[in-house]
Amino acid sequence: MKVSYQWLKSYVNALEESPQELAEKLTRSGIEVDIVENRNQGVSGVVVGYVKAREKHPDADKLSVCIVDAGQGEDLQIVCGAKNVAAGQKVPVALVGAKLPGGLAIKRAKLRGVESQGMICSAKELGLNDKLLPKEQQEGIMVLEPSLAVGTSILEVLAIDDAVLELDLTPNRSDCLSMLGVAYEVSAILGHEVTLPDVKAETLGSGAPVKAADRISVEITAKEHCSRFAARLIEGVRIGPSPQWMQNRLMAAGIRPINNIVDITNYVMLEYGQPLHAYDADKVANGHIDVRLAKPGETLVTLDDIERKLEPHMLLVTDGTKPLGLAGVMGGAESEVTAETTRILLESAKFDGGTVRRTSRQLGLRSEASLRFEKEVNPEAVIPALNRAAALMAELAGGQVAEGVVEAAAGQHEPVRIELTVGRINDYLGTKLSVQEVTDIFARLGFQVETLEQDGLLVHVPGRRGDITRQVDLIEEVARLYGYDNIPTTLMHGVTTPGALTKGQRVRRLTRALLTGSGLHEAITYSFTHPEQIAAFTGAYGDAKPVALSMPMSEERSVLRTSLIPHLIDAAVYNRNRNNDDIALFEIGRVFLTQEETLTRQPEEKLLLAAMLAGKRSETHWSGKADEVDFYDLKGIFEALAAYLGIRGLSYEPAQPEGYHPGRTARIVATSGGERRLVGTIGQLHPALQQQKDLADTYVFEVELDVLTELADERIAYKPLPRYPAIGRDMALVVDTAVPVGRMEEKAREVAGELLESIQVFDIYTGERLGGGKKSVAFSLVYRTPERTLTDEEVSELHGRVVAALETEFGAELRK
Structure with missing residues (x-):
């Protein structure tokens, strides 16, 4: 908004501050002035x-x-x-x-x-x-x-000895898109009075022989999109240039003068912030105005001589049959005021801001009028602006204003009234303002105030301040006018809570630290994917239905992902195509799961952790051959993470989810407090998928991070160094190959109790000597108690009970 200083002075009494001083005070009160431009460049x-x-x-x-x-x-x-x-x-x-x-x-x-x-x-x-x-x-x-x-x-x-203040307005301060709005703001800051334009009653057709209602009529069909439409009729106008003083003010605001009628509508728009439009009344069939939505296939040639294809959501001003203009955006060329025009139908309306914005954006047609309607114009200025423009047309164009205003309304404007107390204002601002001081501030703003019991106030907010709807908005006004620099600096008081990370945030940080320290790189991929990627790898959530986006960026990003693995596969392919075969990636992200074909409620969101390994375990060196990574490398990384987070009781069970290798995949299960929780899946990608993507053996795991968070025990357990020696025992047991080794470890811990310090598998053997379907599992057990030295006899007796329990539970036999 460009504000002419000399024009502004005609509204604000006793304005003596220089343009630069005024700009400083406006900026300090919250209306930022970008630049003060002197119109006199040295003349x-x-x-x-x-x-x-x-x-x-x-x-x-x-x-x-x-x-x-x-x-x-x-x-x-x-x-x-x-x-x-x-x-x-x-x-x-x-x-x-x-x-x-x-x-x-x-x-x-x-x-x-x-x-x-x-x-x-x-x-x-x-x-x-x-x-x-x-x-x-x-x-x-x-x-x-x-x-x-x-x-x-x-x-x-030419009013060259003037300065123009260019305001950088925030979206909520649409009141300052008018000269009067800026005048109210300046008068509030400086404590001066505002002089409103003088509209003489005799110029408005009082007692005129022609009544507007006899010549024109107004109807609102699209009531949800237009709450008020008012019109006046001015006859006998003479089209010509507007006076120099008006041209000067328009040019200072950046608007090109055209003729007296159009200039008056622009001038009043700048003055009141209320856009107006003048139609050649002889081109409006039967003088009838109907505000309605466009019909399918309807077109309109606008004032810029471009034919616009209209959509059914676009609001039009019509004469009942043909469009006269795009409501709130631009008039039509057919009803344009020309040099031959003698009768004017003048429009002033309150159009819905959202409707105007949508039309303006879709057609790429931004105007000064649409800018103001988009931000919701002052409903109380519709008639005053209409009367002001009609009076100017009588004065500057020699017109005769017909008696009366013809209008239609689809709803009543409800004035805003807000109750608050001075005590609440002081509590917010840390001030000690009195009732009188606060009342004076609101009076400077032009707000009417009623005093209530104790320190209560009832504030009547004028329609021009549509940004004020709540108590905090009024408190902000008090702060602005009182002066931010005058608000004292105070220390916070009351109950405070030290800032801290949630458990979930801590676990995510620890997870990233452990995985990056293990040599993995974090990937961040799209939450959107292609349906074919979901079909190629469904993973652990194979029964989930993909959620389609209503307005996708492209087909490649048209559904929400149900697994993190497909995009990690894409990353692996991308690296492999660039001769980087050694892949070590992880990602933390959300997937979106639903069982519905047609979505009726929000999908379930799960926070997952996925990791991928492929290629060599270490860099190639002359001293030895670099081995390829295998299942146990990834399993070791996961178990290191679990130990890092304090998660115990992990076990692995065979599984065959879609997309994984049928014989090299397992479900990860955690046992805590007697409850078994499914953590996720770990394994190798299916050979067919690896071949399709031209990948070497690739290993992945995908686990639920929220489950890990629940199981994580962040407490650090301290214990003294052992004072008494340990006794070790080894055993090799022959069991069926289907017996889970982890279950055997759990059983051994259960039977040995607190005396078992540790148990570790140090060998698994399968071969012809054992027979088909058998495997030999060798365990190393360490027994110790911090209270005394264990005897060989009691350790042998306890170890024997462990072996017997494993023989009974799993059909194990000691290997000779």
Whole structure:
């Protein structure tokens, strides 16, 4: 929003601060001013001149010799190269001694032998944006109003001696998209009064022979998208240029003047923040307005002469049959005001911001009007802005305003009233403000306040401040106006809780530390995947149905993943294609599971940890051959992680989930407190999948991190170094190959009790000597107690009970 300082002064009484000082105070109160631009770029000594005569230069085809009255007592002879200079014009004249932007000083000169006593200037030479001028003046000198007095300073005529404050508004402060909104803000900061525009009743058609309701009618069909539509009728208008003062203000705001009618609608929009639109009333069938949604296949040629294909969600202003304009965005070319227009149907409405935003974005058609409607205009400004524009059309375009406003409303605006106490304000801000001080602050903002019991207040919020809906919004206003610098610095008091990580966060950090320390690299992949990837590797959640995205980025990312493994496979393929065959990756991420074909509720989310190993166990070295990784490398990494997290009682059971090797895969089970919990799956990828992806033997595990978190015991157990010696016993047992070794370890611990310090498998043998279906498992057991020295007899007796229990439970036989 560009704010002209001189224009602003017409609303704020006794504004004496300089533009720079005002910008500082606005910024301190929460309305950031990006830049203060001085419109005078170094112009002095330029006045209004009258071209009395123009003749062709005797020695130059492209030059003219002009006789100009500049109010200096005698006529000046000025050589000019502009094509559009002509006798009878009022033009800017830089006198001898004048200064122009860029340090240009005007001197007497001879051009092709003819003396020139000054310079007739273009807008660009005066430091103005010539793109905001009418097209015919963009390539030549600036032509001024014929009514201007000769000799008047151009600084006064063009309001060049002004500054423009460019506001960088946050989305909630749409009230400052208007001059009056900024004036209210400035008056609140400085404590001055606001002077509203004077709209004379006699200019609004009171007692006029024509009643608007007899000539025009309004209807709202799309009631959910337009809450109010008001119109006035102005007849007998004369289309022409708007006065210079209005053009100056529009150009300062960055808007190009067009004609008096269009300029008035833009001017009032900038003034009140309420967009308006003027229709040629003779082009509105039967003077009827119907606000409705577009029909399928309907089109509209907008004011920029582009035919727009409309969608059924787009809101239109129509005459009951054909569209007249895109509501809140841009008018239609068919009902445009032209030089022949004599009757104006003037619109002021409250359109739904979301509807306008969607239409504007879809058509790529952003306008000053749509910008304001998107942020929800002030519903209380609809009629005042309409009356202000109608009065200006009567004054500046010679129109006769028909009596009355014709309007339709789909709902009533409910004013916002908020109760709060001064004590609550002080509690929030750490201040000691009194009721009177707070009431004065709200009065400066233009809020009406009723005092309640004790220190209670009932605040009536005006419609222009749509950002204020709650108590905290009012407290923020008090803080802004009281001054952030005046709020004391106080220490926090009350019960505080030291910040700390949750158990889940700690476990994730420990997991990353352990896995990266084990040589794995963390991968971060998309949560979205291709349906074929899920079909190729379903993993442990094979019965889960993929959740399809309603608006996918691409087919490659069209469903939510049900496993982390497929994207790790992609990463392995990517590395292998670049001659990096040694893969060590892990990922922590969520999968999304549902049993529904058509989703009716949120899918279940599981936080998983997946890891992958492939290639060599170590780098190739001349001293020996580098071995390939196998199942036990990955199993060792997982068990190291489990030990790191304090998880005990792990066991492995055969499993054949889809996508895994049928003979080299196991379920990981944890036993805790007598309860068995499924942790996840570990194994080799299926050979067919490895062949399809051109991968060597690849090993993966995928476990539920939330289960690991529940089982994790972060307590560190300290115990003294043993004072008494240990006694070791070894045993080799022959059992069926299907017997899980982990179950044998559990049974041994159960029978030996506290005297068993450790048990470890140190050999597994299968061979012809044992017979088919048999294996030999060798255990090393260490017995010790911290209280005394164990005797050989009691260890032998306890060890015998362990062997007997294993023989009974698993049919084991001691190997001779």
